[in-house]
Amino acid sequence: xxxxxxxxxxxxxxxxxxxxxxNSVARIEDGVLHIEQGPLVGQEARVKKIDRHKRWCxxxxxxxxxxxxxxxxxxxxxxx
Numbered sequence: 001x002x003x004x005x006x007x008x009x010x011x012x013x014x015x016x017x018x019x020x021x022x023n024s025v026a027r028i029e030d031g032v033l034h035i036e037q038g039p040l041v042g043q044e045a046r047v048k049k050i051d052r053h054k055r056w057c058x059x060x061x062x063x064x065x066x067x068x069x070x071x072x073x074x075x076x077x078x079x080x
Contacts, residue, residue: 007062014039014072023055023073029080040074052076 003011014021016039024038033044040047040059048069049058057074060067 004062004066007066007068010061021072023075025075025077027078027080028076033076035074038074040072047074050074050076052079 016022022038024035024040026033026035026040026044028034028050033047033050035041035044035047040057043059046060047057048060051057055073055075056071058069059072061070062068
């Protein structure tokens, strides 16, 4: 089954020139995620789960019935 167009567009938006999804850096303040650097800036609503110790997050990709989750790098050095 081919990847939906909206998911392909999203991947193109987060890949760098080498075709790699680079690490994003965020902070959690009062329980709210704030992504400060990297390809996930402005996409906090897509982040569904974070593992601060393993430095990854699960991100919703796509829209509607074709939505799936992808494991991406995320560093969250501070939480207040």
